[in-house]
Amino acid sequence: MVQMTEERPEAQxxxxxxxxxxxxxxxxxxxxxxVLSAFxxxxxxxxxxxxxxxxxxxxxxxxxxxxxxxxxYGSNASVAAVNLANFLPVLLFVIIAGSLxxxxxxxxxxxxxxxxxxxxxxxxxICTQAGVASLPVILVITAVMGVAFTFTFPATRSxxxxxxxxxxxxxAIALDAAxxxxxxxxxxxxxxxxxxxWGVQAAFYINAASFMAVILALLAVRTRTPxxxxxxxxxxxxxxxxxxxxxxxxxxxxxxxxxxxxxxSGTSFIVLLPGITKDVLHKGNVGYGFLLxxxxxxxxxxxxxxxxxxxxxKEREIIKYSTLGYGLLMLLVSFCRTYWVCVLLALGLGITVxxxxxxxxxxxQSRVEREMRGRIMSFYIMVFQGVLxxxxxxxxxxxxxxxxxFTVFIGGITCACLGAVIILVPSILREAAFAxxxxxxxxxx
Numbered sequence: 001m002v003q004m005t006e007e008r009p010e011a012q013x014x015x016x017x018x019x020x021x022x023x024x025x026x027x028x029x030x031x032x033x034x035v036l037s038a039f040x041x042x043x044x045x046x047x048x049x050x051x052x053x054x055x056x057x058x059x060x061x062x063x064x065x066x067x068x069x070x071x072x073y074g075s076n077a078s079v080a081a082v083n084l085a086n087f088l089p090v091l092l093f094v095i096i097a098g099s100l101x102x103x104x105x106x107x108x109x110x111x112x113x114x115x116x117x118x119x120x121x122x123x124x125x126i127c128t129q130a131g132v133a134s135l136p137v138i139l140v141i142t143a144v145m146g147v148a149f150t151f152t153f154p155a156t157r158s159x160x161x162x163x164x165x166x167x168x169x170x171x172a173i174a175l176d177a178a179x180x181x182x183x184x185x186x187x188x189x190x191x192x193x194x195x196x197x198w199g200v201q202a203a204f205y206i207n208a209a210s211f212m213a214v215i216l217a218l219l220a221v222r223t224r225t226p227x228x229x230x231x232x233x234x235x236x237x238x239x240x241x242x243x244x245x246x247x248x249x250x251x252x253x254x255x256x257x258x259x260x261x262x263x264x265s266g267t268s269f270i271v272l273l274p275g276i277t278k279d280v281l282h283k284g285n286v287g288y289g290f291l292l293x294x295x296x297x298x299x300x301x302x303x304x305x306x307x308x309x310x311x312x313x314k315e316r317e318i319i320k321y322s323t324l325g326y327g328l329l330m331l332l333v334s335f336c337r338t339y340w341v342c343v344l345l346a347l348g349l350g351i352t353v354x355x356x357x358x359x360x361x362x363x364x365q366s367r368v369e370r371e372m373r374g375r376i377m378s379f380y381i382m383v384f385q386g387v388l389x390x391x392x393x394x395x396x397x398x399x400x401x402x403x404x405x406f407t408v409f410i411g412g413i414t415c416a417c418l419g420a421v422i423i424l425v426p427s428i429l430r431e432a433a434f435a436x437x438x439x440x441x442x443x444x445x
Contacts, residue, residue, distance in 0.1 A: 042222075060206055064204075088390075094386060118211035154377045178303020184299065321423070
């Protein structure tokens with residue numbers, strides 16, 4: 001027995017020697033310049049975890065809300081109007097929000113705006129339970145949430161480079177986009193079950209509670225996100241300076257124009273999903289939840305994929321071919337009448353939209369210094385999220401007057417032609433590539 005006791009540590013030691021090198025290889029592959037490298041940073045991991053929980057709540061809320069409006073009022077235009085109330089503030093106020101994100105403490109901005117959205121979600125839950133959630137009430141509360149979202153979004157996007165060293169920035173942005181879209185996969189599936197089991201108001205209560213996750217995560221973040229002195233010449237001059245920068249550089253101007261066309265005709269397709277599920281594929285709220293969820297699952301796949309491709313392919317090439325691919329997939333959706341085929345196409349749509357948007361985001365953030373980043377992100381958000389509901393409203397009205405498949409076909413043709421143009425005319429995105437700027441790292445306090 002003594003002999004066995006003495007030999008056992010040696011055996012363990014030998015086993016550790018055998019196991020350790022492969023584990024080290026795995027760690028280096030994933031966390032040191034690999035597809036999970038940004039998770040080496042504690043504060044980034046904390047924020048991403050809190051955002052993950054909160055975004056699940058948001059997708060539960062949005063999925064149930066849009067289906068409830070479609071089911072209650074029967075109009076695609078009504079669904080688009082609610083979506084417009086949510087995102088129109090982005091178009092109106094995001095440039096000011098970006099300017100504030102460049103001057104004020106980004107962490108404090110996010111905490112305050114998350115608290116406002118939490119209270120708005122709670123108000124909608126109470127109104128729904130009391131039976132007074134008419135369409136005007138829904139529009140007003142949704143607009144309040146939209147305003148708060150507008151001011152939190154530039155701060156949330158531009159705080160990421162504060163939390164990670166520059167070497168991990170591309171991966172951090174891709175993982176952030178992937179977690180957001182993973183919640184779009186999980187949230188709608190949960191939403192369908194919640195709606196069926198407990199009713200619409202339960203989804204809004206759950207969303208209100210979920211905002212506490214990101215608030216608590218931010219309170220635990222140690223990285224300083226210091227504000228800067230008030231802009232010389234006032235806020236208006238500060239905003240104009242950002243506009244001149246974005247429009248005055250060909251690379252940023254062309255990127256934003258391409259993204260705007262893509263958003264108006266392509267990503268706005270999301271507002272048609274309730275109608276496609278109900279009127280074309282003849283499925284219920286569970287079918288809608290899973291269809292929307294597979295768009296999110298595709299984006300989850302697209303996050304690490306864009307990180308890996310970014311090592312070998314220029315960012316501009318990823319933008320070109322993902323735009324073309326998205327358009328072709330939309331064309332296939334316009335002809336599809338089989339639910340599970342549409343689910344697979346939704347997976348492809350999620351992959352391509354993530355690759356396109358995350359790459360544009362990375363290029364924009366990599367080519368500007370920290371003091372300009374909030375304003376540049378505000379333009380990115382304005383054309384990606386702010387233009388989306390306008391395109392969605394146009395798609396909603398067009399589908400009510402023609403048909404859903406025809407409307408999807410028009411969007412697909414537009415995106416496919418956009419992809420073909422930027423492929424055939426390389427000069428449009430020639431400068432759209434990751435820039436090498438001076439090393440940045442977290443601001444530790």
